[in-house]
Amino acid sequence: MNARLSPRMAVVGASPTAEISNKLRVLAAGGADVINLGEGELDFPTPAHVCQAGIEAIRAGDTKYTAVSGTAALKAAIARKFERENGLRYTPSQIIAGTGAKQLIFNAFLATLSEGDEVIVPAPYWVSYPDMIRLAGAQPVILPCRAEDGWKLTVEALAAALTPKTRWVILNSPNNPTGAVYSHAELAALEEVLAGHDTLVMADDIYEHIVHDDSFAAPAAAMPRLFDRVLTINGVSKGYSMTGWRLGYAGGPEWLIRAMDVLQSQSTSNPSTISQAATIAALDGDMSFLADWKRTLLSRRDQVMAAVQTIPGLSAIATPGAFYVFADCAGLFGRKTPAGTVLASDLDVAGYILEAAHVGMVHGSAFGMPGHLRIAYAIDDKRLADALSRVAEALGKLA
Numbered sequence: 001m002n003a004r005l006s007p008r009m010a011v012v013g014a015s016p017t018a019e020i021s022n023k024l025r026v027l028a029a030g031g032a033d034v035i036n037l038g039e040g041e042l043d044f045p046t047p048a049h050v051c052q053a054g055i056e057a058i059r060a061g062d063t064k065y066t067a068v069s070g071t072a073a074l075k076a077a078i079a080r081k082f083e084r085e086n087g088l089r090y091t092p093s094q095i096i097a098g099t100g101a102k103q104l105i106f107n108a109f110l111a112t113l114s115e116g117d118e119v120i121v122p123a124p125y126w127v128s129y130p131d132m133i134r135l136a137g138a139q140p141v142i143l144p145c146r147a148e149d150g151w152k153l154t155v156e157a158l159a160a161a162l163t164p165k166t167r168w169v170i171l172n173s174p175n176n177p178t179g180a181v182y183s184h185a186e187l188a189a190l191e192e193v194l195a196g197h198d199t200l201v202m203a204d205d206i207y208e209h210i211v212h213d214d215s216f217a218a219p220a221a222a223m224p225r226l227f228d229r230v231l232t233i234n235g236v237s238k239g240y241s242m243t244g245w246r247l248g249y250a251g252g253p254e255w256l257i258r259a260m261d262v263l264q265s266q267s268t269s270n271p272s273t274i275s276q277a278a279t280i281a282a283l284d285g286d287m288s289f290l291a292d293w294k295r296t297l298l299s300r301r302d303q304v305m306a307a308v309q310t311i312p313g314l315s316a317i318a319t320p321g322a323f324y325v326f327a328d329c330a331g332l333f334g335r336k337t338p339a340g341t342v343l344a345s346d347l348d349v350a351g352y353i354l355e356a357a358h359v360g361m362v363h364g365s366a367f368g369m370p371g372h373l374r375i376a377y378a379i380d381d382k383r384l385a386d387a388l389s390r391v392a393e394a395l396g397k398l399a
């Protein structure tokens with residue numbers, strides 16, 4: 001039946017993070033006690049006042065189609081958020097809400113890219129960018145960043161990669177999978193390079209609220225000369241633990257937002273009305289819950305860093321954002337498992353950890369950075385401790 005698929009399907013693969021979760025489900029179904037350190041979502045419940053707003057929306061009959069890009073009330077709440085938290089001023093026609101940030105990123109690429117266009121994707125990158133770019137007919141230009149540079153794009157690397165074909169540059173800060181956060185000064189330096197080029201900039205700020213210092217700056221605000229060509233992507237998935245509500249939003253130039261609105265009108269239409277109402281409560285509401293969440297996450301990060309530093313063959317730099325440690329595992333290459341397999345890649349290491357410790361982690365190649373593992377630590381403290389000691393034990397058995 002494959003013969004019936006469009007050639008378009010040749011450029012896209014299933015999300016590797018979802019694949020790890022599937023493998024773990026199979027192991028769990030066989031009775032194994034599996035621990036998933038591969039999932040990109042917080043283990044905290046959505047705050048009660050946000051859930052309540054969703055329940056009230058259902059009871060009030062707020063259950064019908066709305067404007068494709070979201071209700072006027074939601075857009076007003078998004079505009080208030082942008083101004084209050086980022087110093088960004090967007091009019092309602094410069095704002096769109098969609099079914100998760102993912103859909104908005106996809107629509108932005110689909111609306112702007114054509115054959116021959118290039119998109120600069122600093123690596124390691126969120127797994128979906130390259131496939132989305134290819135699906136839109138363009139070419140991802142992967143720009144590897146280095147741990148020595150804090151996993152951040154340098155001015156020199158960016159300047160060397162820009163070509164007349166560059167249509168977008170992606171800046172994802174805080175970064176998935178490294179947790180790296182670009183400071184205001186670093187963004188200002190990148191602005192200097194980008195000002196001499198007419199590329200669009202995609203600022204994926206979705207992890208904005210999960211930062212353990214005050215280094216976060218929204219690129220659209222830190223690079224004011226580029227404001228007219230920055231698309232700011234955000235949403236409630238990470239900062240409010242609302243991954244399942246599927247609500248993302250974006251602010252950007254009116255011509256682009258209008259085109260994204262058109263695509264959305266012919267595909268998914270408006271995001272769920274229940275989620276729209278809950279998002280207004282989230283954006284306008286009290287955020288004091290976040291301090292507790294961040295305290296918990298910081299202590300888990302330190303727990304993972306301590307383990308990584310004591311396990312021979314693993315190393316990582318500490319970063320202030322998101323809920324991932326991106327560990328170098330190349331020190332394990334050449335070692336032999338008890339079954340006699342020689343570990344030769346990050347995929348081998350992740351596979352061995354999965355089989356021997358029943359702990360799931362995503363291999364760095366999935367993020368365009370072989371030789372690494374992404375350790376997501378947004379799970380219960382005790383389970384995390386169990387997972388880390390199982391990993392240490394399994395890696396201790398390597399010869």
Ligand SMILES: Cc1ncc(COP(=O)(O)O)c(C=O)c1O
Nearest residue numbers: 040100101102126176235237248
């Ligand atoms: C960097 C990054 N951008 C966007 C998204 C998509 O978020 P959403 O749940 O709003 O679609 C994710 C989710 O993992 C992400 O890690």
